[in-house]
Amino acid sequence: MQSTPAPRPAPSRRDLLTGVGLAAAAPLLLGVTARSAPPDRPAHPPVPAGRAVLLRGAALVLTLDPALGAGPLGLLENADVLMRNATIAAVGTGLQAPPDTSVVDASGKLVMPGFVDTHTHLWQAAIRGGCTDGDLFDWLERCTAPRRERLTPAAVHSFVRLAALDAVQSGVTTLVDWVDIFAYDLVESYVRALAGTGVRFTYAMFPPEPGATLVAKVKKELVDPVPLGSFQVATHAARAVKDLNRAHWEAAQDLGVMLNSHVLERSDQRADDPIGVLADIGALGPRLLINHAIHLTDDEIAAVADHDARAAHCPLSNMRLASGVMRLSEFRRRGVKVGLGLDGGTNDSSDFHALMKTAIGLQRARATDAGVFPQVHDVLRMATLGGAEALGMADRVGSLTPGKRADVVVIDPAALNFAPRFDWIGQIVFNGRPENIDSVFVDGRALKFGGRLVDIDTNRVVREAEAAAARLRVAG
């Protein structure tokens, strides 16, 4: 257990982007830099809505667009990133700041697209660190199901807000949440919590019964009004519930959204034949996202590839639940679009650096070969543009290509766990931690700045989650 640091007021939006450079804000990063924090911030006028932001002079920019820079990650040294009208307006060296632009000093920092979490269950923050001696089914039975049954709207809001903000502070700018919570008031609370964080999200709803009425209502009334929200229909593909799977697929088609299914997370789910079921109902295609996808045969991987279905790889969760290791090289060889997923409560935190490191490590441990896929640049791509491709969102997010949404993270390498510079690309994956994420922008709006969440009382978020967890324990 760590002691709680003395509370500090969160930076307000009016403090930001008005000339307070990242260099000045850097000492706020847990005190790990050599500079000391100023006692008080100077007063600044409010930031006008839609104000442009220029990140000036970043030591290294990973554009993830090979057309913009060197190598597969599109690297630029000493470069600027201009965000305007919620999009990437320009990337390059010596950019001019248009009038009314907030110029942020990014010298010494690394800039890259935000992480794309292709699979999570945020409400499961309620059971972090729980049932650690159990496999998937044991964990579901002992930790997940009993809590889910007792959730209230207030509890849902507390847990989802906590976990979503943890994701944001870790550099996640887009996430897909697979949710099997049905009551309308709970769903309403869930979506409200997501919307309140400013993260870009996809609500993947598992409907308990056939028929598109409920999902259509949730999409139309709750998700569609949120500018950063999108919708998917979730399912569990299995022979025993093939008719329900078909109904879910039809609902997804009616709504024009993707179907999102857990698939072969365990070897003893072989009899469920989920790939066969998804093929039978006609869902195998680019509008299908399969999660985990660990125990597929060669023929099943070939079918996924041939139909351009997409996959979410969740190595931390798979490792924790003793589920197995996805055959990532085979998916890669056949050209399947694969993103990374934290997978909610079985990941226990939102550490995307740990996720990338584990994605590399599990494959190397399995193959006893350091040359096996993925390498460092591969996981950085999977964590950003690859995830966006898997979700069919690569036209909007995943790289710093001008015209895309301005979902950007700034990493400060001036930290005890990160410095000195040797190979920053490798250091992002192998040394990086959430506290190295200095700033996070979604649609050009700063959600984290100078190492701290903006306009968020973190202590209050934690207190509310603790209170909700205590009530769940009493109710149990």
Ligand SMILES: [Zn+2]
């Ligand atoms: Zn899952």
